[in-house]
Amino acid sequence: MVVSRKKKFVNLDFVPTISDSEDDIPDLDESDNEINQGNSAPVKNSSKSTKQKKSKTKNSQELDEDVHEDMNGDFHFNTDGDELTTKFDGWEFLGDKKEDQAKRDVDLDGIIRRKGGLIKKAHVETSDEEQEDEEDEDEKEEEEEEEEAQDKGDDDELAMDGFGMGNAKTTNEAADEEDSESEDMSADEEENDGTSELNIPGGDEKEEEEDDSEEAKANFYAPENEGDEAKKQVHNTFNTLSLSRPVLKGLAALGYSKPSPIQSAAIPIALLGKDIIAGAVTGSGKTAAFMIPIIERLLYKPAKVTSTRVIVLTPTRELAIQVSDVGKKVGKFVNGVTFGLAVGGLNLRQQEQQLKSRPDIVVATPGRFIDHIRNSASFNVDSVEILVIDEADRMLEDGFQDELNEIMSLLPSKRQTLLFSATMNSKIKQLISLSLKKPVRIMIDPPKQAAAKLVQEFVRIRKRDNLKPALLYTLIRKLDGAGQKRIVVFVARKETAHKLRIILGLLGQSVGELHGSLTQEQRLDSVNKFKSLEVPVLLCTDLASRGLDIPKIEVVINYDMPKSYEIYLHRVGRTARAGREGRSVTFVGEASQDRVIVRSAIRSVEENIGRGKALGRNVDWNQVEETNKLIEKMDTTIDEILDEEKQEKEIIRAEMELKKSENLLKHKSEIQSRPKRTWFQTETEKKNAKIFDALSKNKKTTNSKKRKRQEAMEDSSSSRSYKKTKNDRAQDQERTFKKQKAPKNDKKKVKYMKGRN
Numbered sequence: 001m002v003v004s005r006k007k008k009f010v011n012l013d014f015v016p017t018i019s020d021s022e023d024d025i026p027d028l029d030e031s032d033n034e035i036n037q038g039n040s041a042p043v044k045n046s047s048k049s050t051k052q053k054k055s056k057t058k059n060s061q062e063l064d065e066d067v068h069e070d071m072n073g074d075f076h077f078n079t080d081g082d083e084l085t086t087k088f089d090g091w092e093f094l095g096d097k098k099e100d101q102a103k104r105d106v107d108l109d110g111i112i113r114r115k116g117g118l119i120k121k122a123h124v125e126t127s128d129e130e131q132e133d134e135e136d137e138d139e140k141e142e143e144e145e146e147e148e149a150q151d152k153g154d155d156d157e158l159a160m161d162g163f164g165m166g167n168a169k170t171t172n173e174a175a176d177e178e179d180s181e182s183e184d185m186s187a188d189e190e191e192n193d194g195t196s197e198l199n200i201p202g203g204d205e206k207e208e209e210e211d212d213s214e215e216a217k218a219n220f221y222a223p224e225n226e227g228d229e230a231k232k233q234v235h236n237t238f239n240t241l242s243l244s245r246p247v248l249k250g251l252a253a254l255g256y257s258k259p260s261p262i263q264s265a266a267i268p269i270a271l272l273g274k275d276i277i278a279g280a281v282t283g284s285g286k287t288a289a290f291m292i293p294i295i296e297r298l299l300y301k302p303a304k305v306t307s308t309r310v311i312v313l314t315p316t317r318e319l320a321i322q323v324s325d326v327g328k329k330v331g332k333f334v335n336g337v338t339f340g341l342a343v344g345g346l347n348l349r350q351q352e353q354q355l356k357s358r359p360d361i362v363v364a365t366p367g368r369f370i371d372h373i374r375n376s377a378s379f380n381v382d383s384v385e386i387l388v389i390d391e392a393d394r395m396l397e398d399g400f401q402d403e404l405n406e407i408m409s410l411l412p413s414k415r416q417t418l419l420f421s422a423t424m425n426s427k428i429k430q431l432i433s434l435s436l437k438k439p440v441r442i443m444i445d446p447p448k449q450a451a452a453k454l455v456q457e458f459v460r461i462r463k464r465d466n467l468k469p470a471l472l473y474t475l476i477r478k479l480d481g482a483g484q485k486r487i488v489v490f491v492a493r494k495e496t497a498h499k500l501r502i503i504l505g506l507l508g509q510s511v512g513e514l515h516g517s518l519t520q521e522q523r524l525d526s527v528n529k530f531k532s533l534e535v536p537v538l539l540c541t542d543l544a545s546r547g548l549d550i551p552k553i554e555v556v557i558n559y560d561m562p563k564s565y566e567i568y569l570h571r572v573g574r575t576a577r578a579g580r581e582g583r584s585v586t587f588v589g590e591a592s593q594d595r596v597i598v599r600s601a602i603r604s605v606e607e608n609i610g611r612g613k614a615l616g617r618n619v620d621w622n623q624v625e626e627t628n629k630l631i632e633k634m635d636t637t638i639d640e641i642l643d644e645e646k647q648e649k650e651i652i653r654a655e656m657e658l659k660k661s662e663n664l665l666k667h668k669s670e671i672q673s674r675p676k677r678t679w680f681q682t683e684t685e686k687k688n689a690k691i692f693d694a695l696s697k698n699k700k701t702t703n704s705k706k707r708k709r710q711e712a713m714e715d716s717s718s719s720r721s722y723k724k725t726k727n728d729r730a731q732d733q734e735r736t737f738k739k740q741k742a743p744k745n746d747k748k749k750v751k752y753m754k755g756r757n
């Protein structure tokens with residue numbers, strides 16, 4: 001089969017792999033029309049019927065088998081129009097766990113149940129319900145009027161004025177909002193416009209970091225018009241993006257019919273081999289925006305030898321697993337493209353085995369990635385052609401800086417680098433270390449914006465911090481009495497998540513946890529139970545704030561305020577994804593930082609009329625107080641549960657130690673013969689690095705004690721540093737060369753060529 005090249009692209013790096021015979025490419029436009037006609041019809045049926053009508057050519061039959069019926073191929077990222085609700089049930093968070101490797105865990109829910117929890121939800125009557133019991137219909141109406149009048153005077157509960165932002169809503173608006181709270185949240189709120197009356201005073205906004213000068217930008221970035229042109233060239237179907245047939249088939253199977261704006265703009269530029277710095281709002285399809293061109297490039301330029309050619313770095317393990325799954329699904333029909341994971345917390349040996357086969361695309365978290373480069377003998381990164389950094393602004397922050405520098409020093413400098421994030425506003429001085437080559441900037445949405453269909457609500461806590469657990473329970477009950485909605489709750493500390501799980505459990509509400517104190521198996525288990533609605537509420541730390549794509553998260557609750565508006569945007573971006581509706585409820589404390597975030601959110605909504613809403617939420621504090629009385633009585637039970645949990649943990653640990661010793665005896669010689677692993681940074685070094693960062697940021701506060709710690713850190717870093725030496729690299733190359741000679745390695749090339757035909 002001949003590969004057609006479009007004339008306008010002369011760059012040799014460009015990879016136009018579209019087949020010249022497009023007859024057999026599924027006609028996505030056709031199905032578009034049908035779905036559009038039946039606007040409110042369930043997607044599953046419409047896409048199915050479309051396909052049934054199609055003549056059953058071989059390809060359409062194949063596609064039928066593979067299409068994810070629960071995905072909506074018709075959804076538009078343009079959020080002005082009506083959206084259909086997609087039925088996509090999400091990526092697979094399987095990690096590399098094998099069934100028989102499941103470790104024994106403490107059954108916390110079991111303990112809570114033994115203490116009388118998780119059986120029946122605690123019911124505290126609302127003021128409304130009490131009245132309903134007593135009054136007949138007419139009287140009830142009168143009551144409601146009275147209540148509205150009361151509400152009018154009670155701007156404490158209307159929250160927003162208390163933030164110094166002016167009174168938030170008229171009485172009717174407040175009443176409308178109250179009504180909608182108990183109903184299906186997605187429906188009625190559109191008529192309830194509470195945003196326009198919110199005032200935003202100027203004030204103690206955090207100083208922005210100084211912008212890059214025009215001259216610096218001109219030197220660093222590709223000419224601005226390259227990004228602008230890319231944005232202007234809107235592609236209404238993937239067919240016009242010069243993609244190859246297997247990739248188009250993968251996209252069709254996923255139910256993607258139309259590229260999102262970031263995909264439409266970034267794919268052509270990435271196919272040209274250029275470096276990119278891209279920003280687009282949460283949930284706008286950035287993952288596929290880099291996965292599609294990556295796979296396309298692999299397909300077009302087959303490797304001469306089996307080697308790892310693409311590295312995708314993500315800040316969290318769950319995100320890495322998810323990104324790898326997106327890639328596998330996009331590349332499902334591409335013969336021979338292989339994926340590997342280098343992710344902390346999962347089985348090291350298993351990953352080593354996988355990396356030995358040199359998968360084309362390795363998705364990794366930085367620490368484990370460095371570990372593998374250093375310690376997995378047959379894995380090397382000498383042939384890497386493309387580096388993607390997802391959530392790039394996060395990866396450029398202090399916590400990852402040392403690891404990123406180390407990775408940069410190990411990767412070949414001749415490569416394509418793609419950076420993506422929803423809050424991509426890193427300054428040139430941060431980007432320098434990544435050795436980008438005239439990157440094209442593609443910023444789709446105005447920076448620092450929430451998703452278009454997100455309703456952001458705020459509750460002022462004032463001095464009622466002690467009522468927050470009760471407020472959370474009341475809110476969850478109000479938003480979702482039936483346990484049919486997915487609600488993510490963000491907290492600042494792992495301990496808070498754990499304690500809230502017990503409190504809510506004792507009140508009868510089943511919740512899961514996701515934070516760094518859990519084992520990786522437990523983390524994935526939490527995500528999967530949440531995905532399947534087995535546990536509809538997930539208590540998380542910021543570990544889950546970025547990237548996680550679980551399609552039907554209806555509500556995000558910020559129990560504790562995030563540290564910055566950027567993190568706020570990522571957190572609330574777990575809902576209202578891909579054009580869907582969503583709601584966030586944020587508990588706002590008295591700290592000035594809290595107010596800054598609320599103001600930024602409201603300002604953003606006001607500046608972008610028609611995109612989302614910001615509202616104050618009414619709370620029935622009497623009901624919350626009543627719930628709190630129940631919680632106060634639980635103190636001893638909570639302690640007992642924590643004790644019991646601790647004891648069970650110790651028993652499990654002792655059993656594990658025993659097993660470990662047995663294994664050690666049994667496999668002594670094999671274990672001893674393994675080469676000693678070397679570490680890039682020990683935990684202490686990591687901590688020291690953090691202190692060092694903090695110190696260098698705030699030199700004024702350096703006292704002699706801190707200075708000593710700093711010196712100690714500098715000492716330890718000078719002796720720790722390990723990089724692959726020239727010698728190491730030469731050995732790696734030799735190994736690669738030897739492998740090249742082995743005839744079986746040519747297989748992959750043949751497979752790729754097949755994929756293109």
Ligand SMILES: Nc1ncnc2c1ncn2[C@@H]1O[C@H](COP(=O)(O)OP(=O)(O)OP(=O)(O)O)[C@@H](O)[C@H]1O
Pocket residue numbers: 072073075088255256257258259260263280281282283284285286287288421422546547548549551573574577578
């Ligand atoms: N062209 C498309 N058509 C239909 N659905 C799409 C398309 N592209 C992506 N999606 C879906 O949109 C959702 C969001 O995509 P993705 O997770 O890549 O967003 P993101 O921009 O990376 O978000 P975040 O900033 O939170 O990481 C996913 O469920 C994905 O399947």
